Amino acid sequence: MAPGQASDGPDPQERGEATRDGVISSLGWDALKSRVANCTDCKLRAGCTQTVFGVGGERAQWMLIGEAPGADEDRLGEPFVGQAGKLLDNMLAAIGLRRGENAYIANVLKCRPPGNRNPEPDEVAACSPYLRRQIAVIQPKLILALGRFAVQTLLETDASIGSLRGRTHSYAGVPLVVTYHPAYLLRNPPDKAKAWADLRFAMQTVASLG
Known part of the structure; x- marks a missing residue:
């Protein structure tokens, strides 16, 4: 290419990212x-x-997405453990869901x-193809986004x-409902009533999908 001549195609970094995303989007679960x-x-x-992939059945109808692993999750290799995880499990049980079974x-x-x-943005960009592929394989009826960072x-x-x-919002073609992070609810118990209202709305959304 002559000096000063503009390139007609993507730069090498963009091509590399596109290739990586394409590979990830074709992977099976294992x-x-x-x-x-x-x-x-x-x-x-x-x-x-260690990495924290997620927990639940590959055909779960509900998918819950938080921000990132914390210290306990990093140690145990499972998302939402500790006190926040216990609260989340109780919230799920109240609407007939259970981690590892019908909720991912x-x-x-x-x-x-x-x-x-x-x-940071580059970290989110690196991980996003993994999450999108998880959603594509699981094909949940609903995504419940937990907490400000995940929602935004x-x-x-x-x-x-x-x-x-x-x-009702949408991510990767799947209906999405937002609510508060369990850790936030532990610090702000009065907002548990709002979270319960969000769960009921999510249930209504799933029911309306048939």
Whole structure:
């Protein structure tokens, strides 16, 4: 290409990202798990104990998505453990759901950010193809987004959870309902009533889908 001549195609980095996304989008479940377990595509893997893929059945009708693993999740390799996990399990039980059975639980990120800091854009970009592939394989009827970061990341918005509650949104072609993160509810017990209203709305949404 002559000096000063503009390129007609994507740059090498864009081509590499497109190739990576294409490979991930074609993986089966076991291959996807293996790819995540061995992923070093962002800096987080070097600082965490293990990746946290998710937990639940491959054909779960509900998929719950949080932000990222914390210290307990990093240690145990499962999302939403500890006190927040217990509260989430109780919330699910109240509407007839159970982790590992008819509800699949995952996070936007598969690795714990150091010090539980907010995930950075390049980390989200590296992990997003994994989450999209999980959704494509599971084909849930509904996604329940848990907490501000997950909600704003999935919906690509800066809007507050309060302004997004009570409406059906969409991510990767799947209806999405927002609610508060269980850890937030532990710190703000009065908002548990709002979370219960969100769960009832989510149930109504699923029922309307047939």
